[in-house]
Amino acid sequence: MKQVEATNKQLNRxxxxxxxxxxxxxxxxxxxxxxxxxxxxxxxxxxxxxAIAVGICAALSxxxxxxxxxxxxxxxxxxxxxxxxxxxxxxxxxxxxxxxxGGSMHIIDLDVGFMGSTPIVGGxxxxxxxxxxxxxLKVENHxxxxxxxxxxxxxxxxxxxxxxxxxxxxxxxxxxxNNEFSVYTRLEERQAKRPxxxxxxxxxxTSYIGNGNDVEEVFSLATTAVENARQxxxxxxxxxxxxxxxxxCGPDFDDHLDYRATQEIEIGLKDCPIAKYIARLKQxxxxxQAESEKFETEIAEEVSxxxxxxxxxxxPSAKHAAQRIYA
Numbered sequence: 001m002k003q004v005e006a007t008n009k010q011l012n013r014x015x016x017x018x019x020x021x022x023x024x025x026x027x028x029x030x031x032x033x034x035x036x037x038x039x040x041x042x043x044x045x046x047x048x049x050x051a052i053a054v055g056i057c058a059a060l061s062x063x064x065x066x067x068x069x070x071x072x073x074x075x076x077x078x079x080x081x082x083x084x085x086x087x088x089x090x091x092x093x094x095x096x097x098x099x100x101x102g103g104s105m106h107i108i109d110l111d112v113g114f115m116g117s118t119p120i121v122g123g124x125x126x127x128x129x130x131x132x133x134x135x136x137l138k139v140e141n142h143x144x145x146x147x148x149x150x151x152x153x154x155x156x157x158x159x160x161x162x163x164x165x166x167x168x169x170x171x172x173x174x175x176x177x178n179n180e181f182s183v184y185t186r187l188e189e190r191q192a193k194r195p196x197x198x199x200x201x202x203x204x205x206t207s208y209i210g211n212g213n214d215v216e217e218v219f220s221l222a223t224t225a226v227e228n229a230r231q232x233x234x235x236x237x238x239x240x241x242x243x244x245x246x247x248x249c250g251p252d253f254d255d256h257l258d259y260r261a262t263q264e265i266e267i268g269l270k271d272c273p274i275a276k277y278i279a280r281l282k283q284x285x286x287x288x289q290a291e292s293e294k295f296e297t298e299i300a301e302e303v304s305x306x307x308x309x310x311x312x313x314x315x316p317s318a319k320h321a322a323q324r325i326y327a
Contacts, residue, residue, distance in 0.1 A: 009059055009223045013286055016058060016215050018295050020050040020274050023074045025299045026083065029307065030073075030090065031251035038311075039090045041103025042119075046074040048213075048245035051273035052177050053078040055218025056145065056238075059226045063142040065113045065131050067124040070105045071177075072117035075147050080112035083302065084309045093313035099324060100316045113142075122148065122155035125174075129161045132172035132235075143171040143229045151182035153196055159203065165235040166204030173225050174200065174237040177212060179244040184259045200237035212240030213273040243268035 027045045034043060046053065053074035060066075060079070068075040076086060082097065089096030090104055097107050105119040115131065118124055128146035135142055152158045165172050176196055180187045201207040206228060210221045218240060225236035245268065247254035255265060281287035 009219075011216065011219065012058070013216075013281060014291065016054055016219065017274070017277055017281060017287065018299075019054040019058070019078055020215060020277065021295055022299050022302075023050045023053065023077050024274055025296075025303055026077065026306075027073060029303050030087075031246070033307070034251040039104075040092065041090060041105070042070075042249050043090075043104050043251060044071040044249055045246050045251065046071050046244075048268065048272070049177060049179065049242045050074055051215035051218055051277075052175065052212045052240050052242060053147075055215045056147075056173075056175055056222045058219050059222035060113075060145065061142065062112055064145060064226075065115050065128075065135075065142060066145045066147075067115050067128040067131070068117035068147045069121070069124060069149065070117070070119040071149075072105065072107055072147075076107050076109065076114050076117070079109070079114045081107065081109040081114050082111075083306045085109065087306045087310040088313050091310045091313070092315065093310055094316045094320070095309070095313040099320065101324065122152045122158045124148075125152065125155075125158050125161045129165050129170060129172060132165065132170040133168060136168065136170055141230065143173060143226060145173045145175065147175050147177060149182070150176060150178040150180065150187055150196060151190070152176070153199060154182075154190060159199075162200060162203040162205060162235070162237075169232065169234040171229045171232070172235045173222075173229050174205065174235065176200075176237070176239045177242055178239055179242050181244060181248070181260075183248045184257065186259075195239070197237060197239035200239070205235045205237040206233065207237040207239070209239045210241075212242035213271050213276070215273060215277055242273075243271060245269060 027047050057078035066079050085097040086107055089098055089102060089107055092100040094100055097109055105117060108114060108116040125146055125148060128144045132144035178196060182190055197207040197209045208221045210217050212218060221238050225238055229236050
């Protein structure tokens with residue numbers, strides 16, 4: 001495991017906070033409106049995990065390409081994905097980022113290098129490795145980033161992909177969001193007891209481990225890993241611990257299922273990456289109450305406008321059904 005302290009990219013603390021707040025408020029609005037039954041796609045929210053998406057993306061360039069999974073909203077937004085197009089996609093509208101065909105688990109914005117997400121566990125990992133291989137063969141300076149969960153380590157393609165990336169010293173960063181659950185099953189019930197980052201290390205990747213609820217720690221780890229990947233030092237891997245607040249799939253809390261103890265849930269909610277960061281910035285006199293309120297107002301207006309855009313957009317017509325299909 002590599003220890004990192006300094007970063008080589010400017011730290012914009014207020015920018016980090018605003019980005020986390022924006023993701024949180026977007027997802028809370030989605031959760032509030034989901035019961036209206038107009039968003040008919042399955043929904044996997046990242047509420048509680050915002051610091052990872054924001055900290056990683058703050059260390060990237062717009063040319064870096066990113067791949068994600070079923071819980072992709074935060075990654076998409078942190079990379080700069082178009083909010084209007086994302087919400088329109090959730091409503092199945094023609095202005096959606098996939099023309100209304102994909103829904104929540106299939107979002108894409110090529111303009112900012114967000115190459116897409118799919119719900120198949122581990123399915124985007126070899127795609128990200130392929131993109132990194134292409135960049136290496138063409139001697140391009142961008143890197144590939146793949147977000148994956150702890151459950152991916154039960155998929156053979158993930159290990160094959162890491163081996164290939166290490167063999168060819170590819171410019172790729174693997175980011176493992178370890179919330180210790182695969183749907184409702186704990187990590188220790190699915191995998192032998194060993195640190196995940198050590199598995200990546202054994203495959204030949206430079207590996208790090210950190211607190212995924214501390215956005216500055218995530219940013220620090222990411223800037224070092226991104227620089228290493230960009231400079232040809234081989235594939236990088238970061239394991240980040242975090243906590244999923246809501247149900248695996250859906251807008252609600254699932255405390256009644258009793259797969260998580262009440263005390264555990266309380267601890268997880270108290271470890272809120274946003275509340276903790278607000279307190280830190282206020283204590284350091286970096287954030288004022290007026291600035292905090294301004295962020296909330298601006299974000300609320302943006303979110304409201306984005307929902308209006310989505311709901312006022314036309315639904316796809318039958319004549320476009322055969323478009324964007326590849327055989």
